[in-house]
Amino acid sequence: MSLWNSMKRSVSSAQLSADKLLRVNKERTEISRLESEIRKLKRDLGDQAFVLYQSGKLKQKDIVASCSTIDALFAEIQTHEEAIDAIQAEELPKQPLTGHVCPTCEKRLPAKQVYCPDCGTKAIDIVPEEAEPIEEPEAPSVCPECGAEVEADSAFCPSCGVKIER
Secondary structure, three states: OOHHHHHHHHHHHHHHHHHHHHHHHHHHHHHHHHHHHHHHHHHHHHHHHHHHHHHOOOOHHHHHHHHHHHHHHHHHHHHHHHHHHHHHHOOOOOOOOOOEEOOOOOOEEOOOOOEOOOOOOEOEEOOOOOOOOOOOOOOEEEOOOOOOEEEOOOOEOOOOOOEOOO
């Protein structure tokens, strides 16, 4: 991966992390609001039950209505907690893969190299899920046979496969 692509990916990763943090905090704020509402309803429920008890008018349906509201709020909290889990599980999509691989020595090769520079075997295309793209080689020399660029430590030309004498 080139330095530029690596930097772009790092920035994208930082942006995703910041966005995830903001969304998680928003969900947690909503959970706190709901929990506060539940505490208030429970307090009110206790107060109502006590007043009804004192007056001899305690009716079960009054308590059931308040409890149903509390249950609905707990379900809403569960939804927000699941949203937090989903946000935290998010990742940047994997980069598409390019290039070739040598079937003999399994060296990863850039897309423009047709032959392995180490053993001279014709390279095969990489299946997209196998690995990430590799960086292009630096400081090439020239093949005496076809004129293609050849890495300084290559034993064979990556374009025509001729053995490089050094």
